[in-house]
Amino acid sequence: MTKILIRGAKLLGGEPQDVLIDGETIAAVGTGLSAEGAQVIEADGKILLPGLVDLHTHLREPGREDSETVLTGTRAAASGGFTAVFAMANTFPVADTAGVVEQVWRLGKESGYCDVQPIGAVTVGLEGKQLSELGAMHESAAGVTVFSDDGKCVDDAVIMRRALEYVKAFGGVVAQHAQEPRLTEGAQMNEGVVSAELGLGGWPAVAEESIIARDVLLAEHVGSRVHICHLSTAGSVEIVRWAKSRGIDVTAEVTPHHLLLTDDLVRSYNPVYKVNPPLRTERDVLALREALADGTIDIVATDHAPHPHEDKDCEWAAAAMGMVGLETALSVVQHTMVETGLLDWAGVADRMSATPARIGSLSGHGRPIAPGEPANLTLVDSAYRGVVDPAGFASRSRNTPYEGRELPGRVTHTFLRGRATVVDGKLA
Amino acid sequence: MKRHLISAADLTRDDAVLILDTAEEMARVADRPIKKLPTLRGRTVVNLFFEDSTRTRISFEAAAKRLSADVINFSAKGSSVSKGESLKDTALTLEAMGADAVVIRHHASGAPYRLANSGWIDGAVVNAGDGTHEHPTQALLDAFTMRRRLVGRDAGIGRDLSGRRITIVGDVLHSRVARSNVHLLTTLGAEVTLVAPPTLVPVGVETWPCEVSYDLDTVLPKSDAVMMLRVQRERMNAAFFPTEREYARRYGLDGDRMAKMPEHAIVMHPGPMNRGMEITAEVADSDRCTAVEQVANGVSTRMAVLYLLLGGSEPAVTTTNARTEENK
Numbered sequence: 001m002t003k004i005l006i007r008g009a010k011l012l013g014g015e016p017q018d019v020l021i022d023g024e025t026i027a028a029v030g031t032g033l034s035a036e037g038a039q040v041i042e043a044d045g046k047i048l049l050p051g052l053v054d055l056h057t058h059l060r061e062p063g064r065e066d067s068e069t070v071l072t073g074t075r076a077a078a079s080g081g082f083t084a085v086f087a088m089a090n091t092f093p094v095a096d097t098a099g100v101v102e103q104v105w106r107l108g109k110e111s112g113y114c115d116v117q118p119i120g121a122v123t124v125g126l127e128g129k130q131l132s133e134l135g136a137m138h139e140s141a142a143g144v145t146v147f148s149d150d151g152k153c154v155d156d157a158v159i160m161r162r163a164l165e166y167v168k169a170f171g172g173v174v175a176q177h178a179q180e181p182r183l184t185e186g187a188q189m190n191e192g193v194v195s196a197e198l199g200l201g202g203w204p205a206v207a208e209e210s211i212i213a214r215d216v217l218l219a220e221h222v223g224s225r226v227h228i229c230h231l232s233t234a235g236s237v238e239i240v241r242w243a244k245s246r247g248i249d250v251t252a253e254v255t256p257h258h259l260l261l262t263d264d265l266v267r268s269y270n271p272v273y274k275v276n277p278p279l280r281t282e283r284d285v286l287a288l289r290e291a292l293a294d295g296t297i298d299i300v301a302t303d304h305a306p307h308p309h310e311d312k313d314c315e316w317a318a319a320a321m322g323m324v325g326l327e328t329a330l331s332v333v334q335h336t337m338v339e340t341g342l343l344d345w346a347g348v349a350d351r352m353s354a355t356p357a358r359i360g361s362l363s364g365h366g367r368p369i370a371p372g373e374p375a376n377l378t379l380v381d382s383a384y385r386g387v388v389d390p391a392g393f394a395s396r397s398r399n400t401p402y403e404g405r406e407l408p409g410r411v412t413h414t415f416l417r418g419r420a421t422v423v424d425g426k427l428a
Numbered sequence: 429m430k431r432h433l434i435s436a437a438d439l440t441r442d443d444a445v446l447i448l449d450t451a452e453e454m455a456r457v458a459d460r461p462i463k464k465l466p467t468l469r470g471r472t473v474v475n476l477f478f479e480d481s482t483r484t485r486i487s488f489e490a491a492a493k494r495l496s497a498d499v500i501n502f503s504a505k506g507s508s509v510s511k512g513e514s515l516k517d518t519a520l521t522l523e524a525m526g527a528d529a530v531v532i533r534h535h536a537s538g539a540p541y542r543l544a545n546s547g548w549i550d551g552a553v554v555n556a557g558d559g560t561h562e563h564p565t566q567a568l569l570d571a572f573t574m575r576r577r578l579v580g581r582d583a584g585i586g587r588d589l590s591g592r593r594i595t596i597v598g599d600v601l602h603s604r605v606a607r608s609n610v611h612l613l614t615t616l617g618a619e620v621t622l623v624a625p626p627t628l629v630p631v632g633v634e635t636w637p638c639e640v641s642y643d644l645d646t647v648l649p650k651s652d653a654v655m656m657l658r659v660q661r662e663r664m665n666a667a668f669f670p671t672e673r674e675y676a677r678r679y680g681l682d683g684d685r686m687a688k689m690p691e692h693a694i695v696m697h698p699g700p701m702n703r704g705m706e707i708t709a710e711v712a713d714s715d716r717c718t719a720v721e722q723v724a725n726g727v728s729t730r731m732a733v734l735y736l737l738l739g740g741s742e743p744a745v746t747t748t749n750a751r752t753e754e755n756k
Contacts, residue, residue, distance in 0.1 A: 188537075196632030199537040199561030199607060204631070268545075269538030313546075315515050317536035317559070 002418065003027075005035045009043035009379060011369050013345025016045060021375040024417040028371055043379060046412060049349045051083025051114075051376030052330065053356040053365050055175070055253060056150070056229060056301035058322070059085070059116070061107060062100070063092025068306040068396045070107035070116060073326070076304070076395035078113040078421035080326040081378035081411035084357070084365045085114055085304075089121040090151040096121035096132035098140035105142035113421050114414075117362055120144040122163045122174055126152045131163060138170045145361040148175035150229055151276070153211055155181050160215060164224035171361060173251075175227040176215050178236070179277065183207035188317060190263040190278040198266060200316065203278045205233040212236050216243035216250050225249035227359055230303050232258045232277040234287035241296045251359050253301035254288050256332035257323055261285075261401055271312045271319030272401050275305070292351060293342040299356045302329045306397030324395050328388060330380065331407035338382075339408060345382075364417075379413035386410060394427060429736055432544040432553040436564040436611035441588060444616055448572050449585055450732035451725070457494065458728065467739050468497035474527040476518065477556075478504045478534040483699060484556050484566075487723070488531045491730035495739075500527070515539060519548035527551045529738055537561035552737040560602045566698055567608035569729040571616055573722050574653050577694050590617030595647050597623045597679060598657030598706055599668075601630050605698045606657060610638050621647050625679065627668040628659075644679055648688040655696040656681055656706045672705060682708040686716065694718050 004021040011017055011029070018033035019026060059073035068076075070087070077085045087104050089095035095104060101118040108116020120137035124130045126149045137144040147167060154160045154176060163174050184207045189195050191202025212228055216239065219226040228240065231252045243250045257275065262282050265273045273279060291297040305322025312319050325332075333352065337343040343351070357366030367373040387406050390398040414422035421428055429443045439447070457463055473492040475485050485501065492499045504518060515534075522530055529552040532540045537559030544553040557563040575584040578592055594613050600606045600622050613620050620638035622629065633640055641647050648654065659679075661672060669675045681695060689695075695711055697719040703709050711717060 191631050193632040193635045196630035196636070197607070199559055199604060201560075202631060269541045313516060315534065315536040315539040315542050317538075318515075 003038035004041060004418070004420070005033060005038040006041045006043050006048065006379065007035070009046055009048035010345070011048050012349050013047050016043070019048065019369065019377070021415065021418045024375060026369065026371055026373050026375050029369060041379070041413060047345050047380040047382050048369060049081070049345065049378045049380060050353040050366055050369060051378050051414065051416065052081045052352045053360070053362065054082050054085040054302050054304070054326065054329070055146070055299060055356040055360055057085040057087055057304045057326065058090070058306065059087045059104070060091065060306060062103065066308050070104060071111045071113070072394065072396040073304070073306070074108065074111040074113035074116060075427055076324070076326040076393060078414045078416070079394045079411065079427060080328070081330050081380065081414055082326060083114050083376040083378070083414065083416050084117060084362055086117045086119050086146055086360055088150045089119050089148060090126060094121050094125050095119065096124050098133065098136040101137050101142040101144050102140050113427070114416055115365065117360060118142045118144055119146045119148050119175070122147045122149045122154050123159060128152060128154055128156055128159060131159065131166065134163070134167055134172065135170065138172060145170070145172045146175055146227070147172055148177065148229065150175065150177045153177050153179040153181060155211070157214060157218065161218050161222060164219055164226060165222045168224055173225050173227050173359065175229050176211065177229045178208045178211035178215070180207040180210050189266050189274070190280050192263065192281060194263045194266055198269070200266070205235050205280070208233055208277055209235040209239055212239050216240070216248050219250060220246065220248045225251070228252040230255050230258065230277055230301065231288070231297060232280050232284065234284045237287050237291040237296055241291070244296065251298040252296070253299045254292055254297045255303045256300060256325055256329045257401060258288055259285060259292070259336040260332050265401070269316050271314065271316050272323070272399055274316060274319050274321050275323050276321040289336055289340070289342055292337060293347070298351070299359065300329065300333055300352050301356065302326050306395055307399050308397060312399050322399065324393070324397050324400050327393055327395060328400060328402050328407065330411060331409045332402070334382060334409040335407055375415050375418040377415040378411055381410045381412050382408065384408065384410040431737070433564050433733055433737065434541050434544055434553065434555045435562050436567045436608040436615070439612065439615060441615050441617070444568070444571065444612060445586060445588055447568055447729070447732050447736060448575055450736060451568070451572050451728040452581070452585060454731040454735070455725070455728040464494050464496060466496050467735055468492065468495040471497045471528040471738055472500065472526055473497045473529045473531060473734060474500045474502055474522050476502045476504065476522065476530050476532045478532070478539070479557070481533050481557065483723070484533060487726040488556060488730050490727045491734055494727070495731055495734060497734070500525070515543065516546070516548055519543055523549040523551070529554060529734060531556045533557045535559055554733060554737065557604055559604065561604055562608045563604040564608045564612070565726070565730055565733055566605050567612040568733065569722055569726040570609055570655065570696060570698070571612055572725045572729050573696065573718050574694070576725070577718065578652055578692070588616040589613060592618045592652045593621070593650055594618050594653045594655065595621045595623055595651040596655045596657065597644060597681070599628045599659045599663060600624045600633070600657070601628045603657050609655065610636055614638065621651070623647055623679065625669055628663070644685065645688065648685060649690065651689055651693055653694045653696055654681065654689060655698070658698065658700065658702055659706050661702070661705070676705055680706050680708065681711050683710040686711050686714070696722060699723065
């Protein structure tokens with residue numbers, strides 16, 4: 001069995017300690033641990049976190065292997081410090097059967113870079129009309145517990161109610177992409193001052209908020225839990241806060257880009273800033289940060305959405321929506337949450353590892369850094385400062401909104417059950 | 429002036445006045461027996477139209493030809509433009525053919541901006557209307573028409589529209605003409621009021637440098653020019669207003685309403701008009717309506733824009749006086 005000693009790492013940002021990995025598990029945590037027979041990694045004051053977990057990733061395989069594959073996507077995930085990702089269901093064909101989710105699950109196993117937990121579609125073909133065989137997907141080898149039509153909203157209130165009720169039988173959760181379809185017909189960007197100026201179709205905040213309001217009430221009524229994908233407005237925060245205070249079992253995620261970027265960037269008409277939900281205003285950004293800090297928003301999820309170059313190298317209206325995010329997520333969170341004093345590293349571990357694993361019922365991830373726990377770990381050089389260069393991405397796609405931007409922090413090592421997937425910032 | 433004309437907001441007051449003054453010089457050429465200047469001989473202007481607009485295209489075509497430029501009309505409509513790269517590939521093709529200026533009309537807001545700023549081409553880009561964003565040459569020809577009518581053809585030279593009250597009525601939400609006019613007229617010192625049903629005013633309009641009213645009748649007596657925007661009948665189906673008749677009753681300009689305007693005030697329309705919808709035939713055919721004049725002014729204004737973007741510093745028009753002096 002391989003032994004690895006990580007020496008002098010700040011566990012969750014605390015005092016430097018040593019962590020001994022033996023095989024797939026953490027053998028010991030303490031100071032002055034013996035390095036005998038172990039490969040030593042001098043952490044030198046770097047931050048040690050539990051391996052990050054992303055509840056919202058688009059791996060694009062099957063169907064759009066030109067933008068990403070399970071292999072390239074998991075390599076990007078490992079580079080970003082992730083040891084597990086949840087793969088969204090909007091592939092071609094849609095992951096709405098046991099067959100497709102098992103295929104994605106198997107490709108994840110073969111990749112070896114991080115665990116891939118498929119998400120199943122709530123409705124057949126993401127059409128919002130007929131429930132997929134949710135039970136079959138749950139009972140498949142993939143063991144699906146999270147269901148989402150992400151990219152599309154389950155807008156029919158009855159279908160949403162039934163889905164919320166049905167998955168209770170096996171402890172599942174529905175993750176809603178909150179977007180009222182009629183209010184967002186032809187929508188191109190956040191509706192407000194900037195859309196008025198640019199003449200781009202407006203995407204009102206109320207289109208998101210009205211669905212969230214409806215769904216937390218539905219969840220309350222049927223006694224189910226509901227998860228809200230990529231919450232993006234200050235008003236959505238208010239509704240989730242209200243729901244939680246009422247005891248409704250709701251969880252919510254925010255993307256790194258919604259913690260940092262605003263719709264002012266759209267003035268460039270550069271489609272790299274085109275994303276669903278759209279970039280909002282400074283006021284929304286600040287509300288989202290605050291909500292992530294106080295726990296109203298439970299987790300950060302990347303909504304990593306790779307697209308080939310030609311789908312972004314065009315006029316705004318013709319461009320695809322979405323941004324890659326796996327390889328910059330932690331840096332953006334450090335920049336927006338840690339360096340602003342809103343969240344400490346223990347908080348980051350909670351929002352990016354422990355809680356997403358809990359929401360997704362993923363055992364073996366998001367665990368404490370303690371003896372006997374699986375050695376899923378991420379070592380972060382928080383003192384690092386660097387300019388984002390997409391040419392160095394492991395992802396097959398380059399549609400990052402951060403190109404040329406200086407961001408702090410760098411993942412130097414990632415361990416998946418004791419095996420290094422990233423060493424000295426490079427994929428192993 | 430900047431190298432491209434993408435938005436009316438790109439123009440300073442001095443830029444705009446220079447264009448209007450130059451357009452007056454160009455207009456004089458139209459009065460000559462030979463309506464042609466050698467200024468842009470050997471230069472190539474491409475009219476790249478991804479959207480049908482015969483009126484705007486022939487206006488630019490006439491403008492470029494009167495300046496002796498070579499004109500290529502490229503109608504991309506009907507070809508496969510759903511994929512974005514066709515804008516890029518089309519641009520690269522035009523670049524390879526040596527276009528000095530590209531006049532672009534596109535259904536997507538921001539397409540001219542992308543064309544000018546993506547490094548696809550070197551030539552000057554003139555926005556001939558993009559989606560629901562802007563139509564700066566329309567605003568310039570509107571301002572030109574207003575200055576002539578409200579300040580005077582000769583008296584207007586070198587002057588702006590300070591203190592003039594301009595009312596723009598109709599589908600502001602979807603109007604590139606309104607956006608460009610708000611920018612340009614404000615830059616020129618005019619006071620702009622938008623009048624529309626609340627459904628056709630964009631959310632976010634509160635930051636625009638203008639007033640907004642839902643009541644046409646109270647605004648008319650305080651207007652020096654009233655610009656009626658075309659309202660597409662299809663908007664009714666998206667519930668922007670209940671019926672055509674209700675729209676015409678509340679926001680249409682008829683003879684009775686026109687009578688409420690000050691004596692000197694003019695009625696403008698960028699065309700094509702929906703007679704009976706936003707404007708009645710009585711108003712459209714009256715002396716106060718400048719719709720046809722605007723078309724003529726469009727050629728002079730576009731000549732001025734092309735000349736200033738491409739021609740550089742040499743005088744556009746050799747005046748009769750100058751020629752006399754040369755002969756001495």
